[in-house]
Amino acid sequence: MPLDHHDQVNLLKDILANQQNDCCGSVAECEQLERLVKSLMVNASLDENILPILQEVYQYSQAGAYSSDLDQHILSNQDNLSNWVDQIGQFS
Template identity: 60%
Template sequence: MPIQYHDQVNLLKDILSEHQSECCGTVAECEQLERVIKSLMVNSNTNPNVKNMLEDIYTYSQSGKNSTELDQHIQSHQEQLSQWVEDINTYS
């Protein structure tokens, strides 16, 4: 059974918040971000203003999962992570 829109948004926010606060993450988390974002992008409930941000997060997760230094990748995106979490709270 697929998870509901609200739960997908919360999952997205949780992973990004963890990356932001812990300054580390896993390839599996990056892959999970990609799956959730793909689902949100085709969901009619997703605010059109959020879709550009989702594309940016998708790029972040792709770069992260392909990085040889994932923790460094996460650390170098701390400002964006904070902004994305804040934006998700605004739009959700």
């Protein structure tokens, strides 16, 4: 059963919150973030104000997937992660 956009937004927020709280993550999580963001960005029923946030998350996840030190990448983006979780929470 496919996830609707509310479920996708909540999953996106959960993954970002986990990376923020744990200060670590996996390449698979980064790839999942990319897939979620791509799916959300083509959803016409999504609030367009979330699109810039999604673009930032996409760039973050791509950089993380190809990072030689993913944990450091996550650590250096703690402020961004916190902001994204808060902002995305407004749309979920």
